[in-house]
């Protein structure tokens with residue numbers, strides 16, 4: 001994966017995408033489209049975006065998405081209609097914060113080591129973190145990468161890895177004493193710095209859980225739920241973030257189930273401690289989807305890195321592709337040749353597993369583009385909606401509607417405009 005230059009130039013490119021009529025910027029648009037086309041070929045989501053990650057420490061799945069009534073998370077329940085939540089997301093190793101949080105940062109279960117940092121005894125992660133990958137590979141300055149949490153005397157630190165390390169750490173903003181304070185600080189940071197990678201750590205649910213007071217614990221979850229809603233609304237109301245941002249909400253660990261001592265503690269690796277929530281909402285995230293694939297903590301940072309266009313080279317997790325729409329559709333801005341109704345041969349063909357499909361629409365209309373197998377079953381619908389005339393291209397990632405890989409074979413892509421159909425054959429060879 002390539003780096004993307006400094007974020008300010010990226011922002012201006014993004015603005016250009018929004019106003020294609022601006023003829024004075026044809027060259028920059030061209031550059032932008034070329035970058036975009038490279039992305040289509042790679043089949044990954046666009047990199048011109050922001051990622052906001054909210055960690056709710058120690059909320060048990062049975063009080064979040066595992067509760068069918070969503071008693072304590074009405075806001076995230078609503079948000080899930082706009083996004084994807086995972087039914088099987090797990091802490092697959094140490095079910096306590098000092099190891100799970102670094103694994104969330106690093107995209108792998110990293111060792112942690114004791115150190116004395118600025119006179120304070122603390123620990124650091126052995127492997128580089130998402131923050132370090134992002135800052136080193138994109139050249140983003142410290143204020144484009146923020147970590148907001150309430151005040152604690154000693155931070156757990158990112159890595160001192162020889163290729164990464166302190167010069168690529170995030171800007172820590174550790175102020176206040178409650179999750180609500182953290183919300184206020186996060187909004188302030190967003191307003192003032194517009195970080196492209198923003199990590200928000202909410203600690204109160206775990207603290208309340210340890211108190212053994214059920215109503216305090218559940219009300220801390222309700223507060224965290226409201227905070228997630230306020231953050232999301234703020235993102236949508238800020239032109240820097242609106243429609244250009246993906247938000248993840250998850251936990252570092254759950255809490256004991258009732259057979260293992262109940263909600264007041266955690267750390268034995270029972271299902272209550274392991275099973276955690278994962279909600280994704282935003283750019284390219286499938287809407288109103290429950291994803292059933294089994295995923296684990298290391299997959300989060302790797303997925304976030306993919307969205308940011310960076311390579312988490314020491315991470316072991318996987319990109320959770322099932323959360324994202326398998327397509328990138330953008331009209332081409334070259335209208336010098338009037339479009340005809342054409343479905344071009346996909347490129348490449350044969351492919352593994354990504355291929356690009358181009359088509360032209362001479363008139364506006366309701367179009368469908370779907371992939372079928374040779375017995376006529378629809379595998380995935382890549383486009384279904386009203387389109388303006390123009391040239392389009394999109395990518396298929398060799399996955400079906402549920403986000404699962406389909407086997408090698410011959411597939412048909414069929415473009416349908418009312419009264420008009422075009423079909424091409426595509427060979428997937430894994």
Ligand SMILES: [Zn+2]
Nearest residue numbers: 058206210266
């Ligand atoms: Zn705890």
Ligand SMILES: [Zn+2]
Nearest residue numbers: 256268270273
């Ligand atoms: Zn447990």
